[in-house]
Amino acid sequence: MTRALGEFEMLLLFAVLRLGDDGYGAAVAAEIESRTGREVAHGAVYTGLDRLEARGLLASTLGTPTAGRGGRPRRYYRLEAAGEASLARSIDAIDRIADGMRDALPQRDGGS
Amino acid sequence: MLARVAARLLLRGERAGELCDGLAAEFDVRASADHAAAKAWYRRQVHAAIATWWRGDNREARTTLRRRRRLHATTISRRRPPGATPSDRELPRTVTLMERIVQDLRYASRTLLAGNTFAYVAIAALALGTGGATAIFTLVDAVVLRPLPYADAHRIMAVWETSGDWMRNSVAAANFLDWRASSDSFETLAASNTSGHNLTGRDEPLRLSGIRVTGDFFATLGVDSALGRAIVSDDDADAAEHVAVASHGFWSRVLGSERSAIGQTLLLDGGPHTLVGVMPPGFSYPLAGVDVWTPMRFTPEAAARRNWRSLRVIGRLSDGVSESAAHDEMVRIAARLSADYPEANENVSANVIPLRRELLGNVQSTLVAMATAVGLLLLIACVNVANLLLVRATGRHREIAVRAAIGASPARIRQLLMVESVLLAFVGAALGLALAVPGARFLTALIPAWVPLADAVRVDYRAVVFCLVLVGLTTILFGMAPARRAARTDLSDSLRGSRIAGGDVRTRQALIVTQLAIAIVLLIGAGLLIRSFAVLASEDLGFDADPVLRARVQLVEERYPDDDAQRAFFDELLRQVDALPGVESAAMVTRVPLGMSGGALIYTPFNQPTPPLDATYRVVTPGYFKTLGIELQGRDFAATDAGGEPVVIIGEELARRHWPDQDAIGQTLKIGDEDSDSPWLTVIGVTQDVRQWNVEIAARPAIYVPASQGRFGFFAPQDLVVKVATTPSALARPVRTVVQAIDPELPVASIGPLADVVDRALARREFKMRLLMAFAAIAALVAGVGLYGVLAYMVESRTRELGIRKALGAGQGSLLGLVVGKGLVLVGLGSAFGLAISFMATRVLAGLLYEVSPLDPVTFVAVPVALGLVAIVALAAPARRALRIDPMSALRAD
Structure with missing residues (x-):
């Protein structure tokens, strides 16, 4: 069960990490959109989170019901230890493979 | 709504709701900025969700969770020895048959539909085949299988005079009255004739289509009025009040569907008639579009007329009298009348025809022809499916061998393959049923307006059952063989990589020949109708309708x-x-x-x-x-x-x-x-x-x-x-x-270009021709695609052989000859069979042809040539590929 993370999964885990206590589905989608500048499919975000939870990388809790949403509570995600480890391993892997290569690639204006 | 469905597909239970909520909330935020953009965004989101489901991205998560749950359940429920832990090997055992089928369905839908033109052609052909068959079934059901919408309809007969070889002559009033007086076979005999009326006394004069009927006309048909009463036997007495019965259409169109219309007076040709009843919707006998029925009265002068033949006679058989007995009796009576009145009735006899046959006549042959055409189309579609499955089975020998090697039982493999054919069949059937609904309505144009349909033609549960049975049979017949064959795969052979079993190729070729033959039959049928139509349309009518306007003005005696x-x-x-x-x-x-x-x-x-x-x-x-x-x-x-x-x-x-x-x-x-x-x-x-x-x-x-x-x-x-x-x-x-x-009281009817009259006269024939043309074109297309598939496959599977030939110096010509020759042999065989079948079968069409022999040489030559052209198109790509084979890579490969 320790297969490497896909790009989208990394984005999801990062977003959950960044959002801290505020990591529910729509917020994760918004976070990824604002940071990557590309539209994401909410369906993919929710199923992705679901999948990561199934793999034991995320855990979820239901928040308190809020008004105006049919009284349904939001589901908040946070990283499990396995998720943190997995994400750290992925960053390490990217760092190592990317080491010194940034200059070899054309610079992008603005960046993300 | 769609969003909710998509969410349910993706996520379990409350999580689906969360996704919907998230989407809705985000939509609200976006909508406050730009509503249209937000809508577009929302639509994209829903589509993406469906696509995500289709790719099966989330299957893993769902099944894992489910398994975990189930594992939990089994841990509790199974009695295990203390200390024992559930092993992973127990997991597969808990996968139910249903789950396996669903799994196979997913797999099949993804592999079968992913960019596989052949599969799309197969499904389209199946949809057209089942759709067409269901639509035709609906029509046949309404027109032929159900009784006419009259009480004891089988006892109603049409009775005609005959004269020489003219078997359906109108009847002279005096003869009708004599028949009625002397016949024992019929409970009642009734007569009708057409009579238009000018309806006046209203805002605008109207021309009505009227029928005069004897008093027992409605009793003979066994039809009662929907409102008020129908015409009864006393109404045709000389002294009786003048009454009229309205058709439902006339009542709603002109009388405003008012119940109070009953009892009103209608001025027909200036004479007052009391409206006594309204007939049920859809009833219009003996013509389409009747507005009113009025009683027929025989003046002494009219009752004595034997030379003036204008009546249409129907009779209701007495209990227990057969059609032929009635016929014999009527012939006997007519013979006596011939003897008594030689000057008027010389050579005049009588003819009893069941009303159904009388009404359907030529319609039956149209339906038979169309049902045959659709049946052939369906057959082609089925052959196509069989072919597709066979190709897939052959191409997947190795996959199947691997499955078998790691422990899949033949039954499991058969199931996988059967699921594929079931999937094909049911996608085809679903589309087919969707087509059948408008199709049946569309095909109703084949039925002349005078045929009283039992009901509005519509696809009902019988048609759905018919369609499903059809599809079930298709699946079993055409999916079973490839599945069985594949399941018997010889493991070692397949894994080693020897590819094709000779039997498969021969089966496929036989299937292609079948398709081509059917296509030929359909093309010939269509060709004959086209030729008939061409002959007919070019027929010199003797007048030039184009610059002419026509209007009907019927003057009435009263004015x-x-x-x-x-x-x-x-x-x-x-x-x-x-x-x-x-x-x-x-x-x-x-x-x-x-x-x-x-x-x-x-x-x-x-x-x-x-x-x-x-x-x-x-x-x-x-x-x-x-x-x-x-x-x-x-x-x-x-x-x-x-x-x-x-x-x-x-x-x-x-x-x-x-x-x-x-x-x-x-x-x-x-x-x-x-x-x-x-x-x-x-x-x-x-x-x-x-x-x-x-x-x-x-x-x-x-x-x-x-x-x-x-x-x-x-x-x-x-x-x-x-x-x-x-x-x-x-x-x-x-x-x-x-x-x-x-004359402000004179209605003008049927005003319009005379050319419309000519078009109407040709319309139904043109419709039949176009329909059969469409069937034939689809058949040719499907057969062409099938031919292409077989040849492309042949080139591919013989790459090595062709490469060796090339390496040994075979010229382009001989390679081309190999592929094209093969194709032409198939086309030739298909054409030969097709022509032979057509030779015997086109008689079905004889009733629909005009001045064209069912064995019309032009059609019989032109059609194979046309199919040959289709074949050349189908051959081109495989032939080019054969020429492009690089001997070295061909030899190295595999």
């Missing part, structure tokens, strides 16, 4: 009591119409050609003793021939004929019949038989023959008499024809205005 009053009206009408701008000429005629109406009279040429002959009889005003562009030798009628020597203009056919070698102009004939005291008429002109009845019946002898002479009777001119310089329809309003100005 125009004698012929002179009518003549005065015609003169005034024609004078005013002639004066309209854009009018070149105008004339009146009894009935325009091709109207399926009008009549004929017996005539006798001078000094030529002949048996009684009849000719189409038309009363016309001067200028009629010019207006319709009918060629005329001699002179036209003129105003001066009024009060002058009695004259006549005849058609070429009649001239040929009696004066073949001499000039017919100047000869004389008279109306009626030899003893008739009507005057001798001098022929002043001979016209080109005109198809009077319909397009398909060749021109018959014709007699035209001037409206200024003699008595009109039944033949009073009713159709106004106007030749115009511009478009005919532009004159419709001015002509209507003219008529209203002369």
